[in-house]
Amino acid sequence: CDTWIRLLTTFTGLLALLLYQRVAYPFFWLDLIYYLKLRGYRKTLHARMQQGIITYLDCFLYQARRNPNKPFIIFEKQTLTYQDVDRRSNQFANAFRTEGSLKQGDIVALLMFNEPDFICVWLGLCKLGCEVAFLNVNIKAKSVLHCFQTCGAKTLVVGADLVHLVEEVPPDLKDNIAMWVVDHMSPSEEFRSLLDKVEHMSGETLSDLPNVDIMSNFLFIFTSGTTGLSKAARVGHLKAIVSMAFFEMCGATADDIIYITLPLYHMSASLLGVGGCIHLGATCVLKKKFSASQFWKDCVKHNVTVVQYIGELCRYLVNHPTVPEEKAHRVRLAAGSGLRSDVWMEFVNRFGRIKIREGYGLTEASIGFLNYTDEVGPIGRASYFNKLSMPFELLSYDPQTYEPVRTDSGRCIRAQIGESITLNMKVIQSFMGYAGNKVQSEKKLLRDVFETGDVYFNTGDLLFHDYRDFLYFRDRIGDTFRWKGENVSTTEVSEVLGLVDFIQEANIYGVTIPGYEGRAGMAAVVLKQDHQLNGTKLYNHLVKTLPAYAWPWFLRVQTSLDVTETFKQQKVKLVQEGFNPDVTKDPLYFLDLSQKDYILLTAALYEDIVSGKIHL
Ligand SMILES: *[C@@H]1O[C@H](CO)[C@@H](O)[C@H](O)[C@H]1NC(C)=O
Ligand SMILES: *[C@@H]1O[C@H](CO)[C@@H](O)[C@H](O)[C@H]1NC(C)=O
Ligand SMILES: *[C@@H]1O[C@H](CO)[C@@H](O)[C@H](O)[C@H]1NC(C)=O
Numbered sequence: 001c002d003t004w005i006r007l008l009t010t011f012t013g014l015l016a017l018l019l020y021q022r023v024a025y026p027f028f029w030l031d032l033i034y035y036l037k038l039r040g041y042r043k044t045l046h047a048r049m050q051q052g053i054i055t056y057l058d059c060f061l062y063q064a065r066r067n068p069n070k071p072f073i074i075f076e077k078q079t080l081t082y083q084d085v086d087r088r089s090n091q092f093a094n095a096f097r098t099e100g101s102l103k104q105g106d107i108v109a110l111l112m113f114n115e116p117d118f119i120c121v122w123l124g125l126c127k128l129g130c131e132v133a134f135l136n137v138n139i140k141a142k143s144v145l146h147c148f149q150t151c152g153a154k155t156l157v158v159g160a161d162l163v164h165l166v167e168e169v170p171p172d173l174k175d176n177i178a179m180w181v182v183d184h185m186s187p188s189e190e191f192r193s194l195l196d197k198v199e200h201m202s203g204e205t206l207s208d209l210p211n212v213d214i215m216s217n218f219l220f221i222f223t224s225g226t227t228g229l230s231k232a233a234r235v236g237h238l239k240a241i242v243s244m245a246f247f248e249m250c251g252a253t254a255d256d257i258i259y260i261t262l263p264l265y266h267m268s269a270s271l272l273g274v275g276g277c278i279h280l281g282a283t284c285v286l287k288k289k290f291s292a293s294q295f296w297k298d299c300v301k302h303n304v305t306v307v308q309y310i311g312e313l314c315r316y317l318v319n320h321p322t323v324p325e326e327k328a329h330r331v332r333l334a335a336g337s338g339l340r341s342d343v344w345m346e347f348v349n350r351f352g353r354i355k356i357r358e359g360y361g362l363t364e365a366s367i368g369f370l371n372y373t374d375e376v377g378p379i380g381r382a383s384y385f386n387k388l389s390m391p392f393e394l395l396s397y398d399p400q401t402y403e404p405v406r407t408d409s410g411r412c413i414r415a416q417i418g419e420s421i422t423l424n425m426k427v428i429q430s431f432m433g434y435a436g437n438k439v440q441s442e443k444k445l446l447r448d449v450f451e452t453g454d455v456y457f458n459t460g461d462l463l464f465h466d467y468r469d470f471l472y473f474r475d476r477i478g479d480t481f482r483w484k485g486e487n488v489s490t491t492e493v494s495e496v497l498g499l500v501d502f503i504q505e506a507n508i509y510g511v512t513i514p515g516y517e518g519r520a521g522m523a524a525v526v527l528k529q530d531h532q533l534n535g536t537k538l539y540n541h542l543v544k545t546l547p548a549y550a551w552p553w554f555l556r557v558q559t560s561l562d563v564t565e566t567f568k569q570q571k572v573k574l575v576q577e578g579f580n581p582d583v584t585k586d587p588l589y590f591l592d593l594s595q596k597d598y599i600l601l602t603a604a605l606y607e608d609i610v611s612g613k614i615h616l
């Protein structure tokens with residue numbers, strides 16, 4: 001009888017505990033399951049490493065051995081199997097070795113649109129042990145060289161359809177650079193053609209694949225902007241192989257057909273997307289460029305089951321007129337980042353039952369969240385388990401300066417729940433810093449945060465932490481803003497504007513417009529004495545120097561920059577006032593692309609922009 005009572009009390013106790021858990025920690029099990037899944041993944045990773053599969057390339061070779069005849073890339077009318085890509089990349093590797101004497105440790109810049117040879121060239125270079133730097137195809141001629149200098153590349157491989165960009169660079173500046181064009185013939189003597197050589201090369205496996213150190217550098221990716229000052233972030237082998245788990249963590253399998261429309265020069269497409277596909281041994285349908293009108297047609301045509309997105313892409317799809325294919329497809333999973341809740345609602349209502357897995361990641365640091373609950377909106381969780389697997393901190397910040405708040409003794413403060421915060425990542429080895437730019441790397445680091453000598457990576461992202469431990473993305477602070485899926489660096493744009501003869505000073509920031517992701521560029525400018533604003537001239541200058549997404553859509557002409565306020569304070573105020581002509585007396589202008597000019601921003605024009613009548 002005694003035992004019975006004891007059992008009963010234990011049982012009621014357990015029941016009470018379970019009930020308590022459901023009320024107080026409703027996400028306990030989901031958090032735990034995700035944590036175990038991550039741990040499970042780490043175990044698999046370790047097991048694979050024991051078998052010698054430690055790099056992106058190893059993982060590809062492993063799949064090529066296991067499933068040689070499985071389709072890997074479908075592009076337009078071509079289908080390449082894992083074996084095809086393996087052989088072709090061997091041919092590229094041999095061509096680069098015999099004709100270009102490339103060897104382990106050389107840095108090679110790659111400037112190509114999405115196409116199978118992007119991947120074959122890249123893997124070929126990996127097979128020689130070269131480090132590859134991906135250049136943004138929106139780059140302007142003058143930045144090509146800058147990118148070379150920052151990452152130390154001596155060789156450039158350029159797609160046949162991008163040759164004109166390189167031709168614009170003055171010849172004397174290209175003296176020491178070996179330039180290859182991915183074509184059968186060379187357009188000029190500056191370039192060496194690659195495809196005619198590749199045809200004669202052996203596709204047999206290279207006998208001397210390089211031995212790489214997992215902590216060494218794998219790639220350079222230019223994180224922000226495409227103009228003079230973009231930063232080359234190093235991506236280590238470890239980070240690359242961890243990124244490859246993305247689709248698996250989202251629930252995709254080897255049987256999936258994955259549609260990738262994002263540009264391969266971004267990490268999300270090359271590492272999470274193509275890498276994720278390789279990790280699974282799945283098939284990837286690659287698109288040269290995202291097209292809202294083709295999207296669902298392609299999905300139906302190729303039986304796509306998984307798509308990779310960024311927020312902007314989903315908004316384009318939702319804004320696009322209805323097509324019959326949008327309900328006839330078999331897409332079951334969409335994985336990516338940057339989806340806002342309003343778009344998500346419409347996305348699911350319109351395109352059918354698609355599971356959405358929202359992740360949040362950063363190029364430079366190895367922090368990542370994955371949405372594993374059924375909550376709409378948050379980018380991740382700050383749960384106990386999540387912190388176990390990934391050391392990060394959420395710090396209070398000063399809304400005026402955007403810097404973390406420090407106490408009298410110089411320490412930072414952990415944020416309270418319900419407060420806006422900045423996300424800071426404890427620096428472990430994986431943050432390799434920006435190539436050749438100590439100062440920029442240092443600017444991203446916070447030192448002596450909680451104790452002397454500790455170092456954190458400051459993501460510069462503002463998040464909101466709610467009482468259930470969900471994290472919401474609020475804004476990106478500091479010197480970049482996002483527009484059309486690209487980062488715009490404000491310092492780069494203001495330098496470019498500063499070159500115009502009538503502008504004395506320019507302060508660049510992003511303003512929000514209802515119905516658009518990210519922020520549209522705006523410039524507060526002070527004109528030089530005795531000079532007039534000349535919109536046509538400014539437009540012509542922008543066309544020559546900046547990619548379209550970085551152009552300021554709005555101008556605000558000020559008589560002087562307010563010196564009583566700090567630079568950052570002024571920026572905050574300008575951002576708040578936006579481009580509403582009712583709020584400020586300063587003359588405002590709007591970039592009218594059809595007129596190739598900046599025109600006066602009237603109240604009526606403002607209404608048309610805000611209501612969506614005029615499209616940006
Ligand atoms: C798509 O699936 C259908 C039905 O399973 C099949 O008949 C068709 O051949 C597939 N199309 C492609 C491109 O694989
Ligand atoms: C934009 O910048 C952020 C932070 O520097 C980075 O994590 C992200 O990958 C960048 N995105 C692109 C498309 O370069
Ligand atoms: C997170 O995933 C759930 C379940 O798939 C989904 O309902 C929710 O919308 C997602 N959240 C975001 C922000 O995508």
Ligand SMILES: *[C@@H]1O[C@H](CO)[C@@H](O)[C@H](O)[C@H]1NC(C)=O
Binds near residue numbers: 534535536537
């Ligand atoms: C503005 O600049 C353009 C091109 O540089 C020039 O042709 C035009 O005369 C200028 N307009 C004025 C009013 O100065």
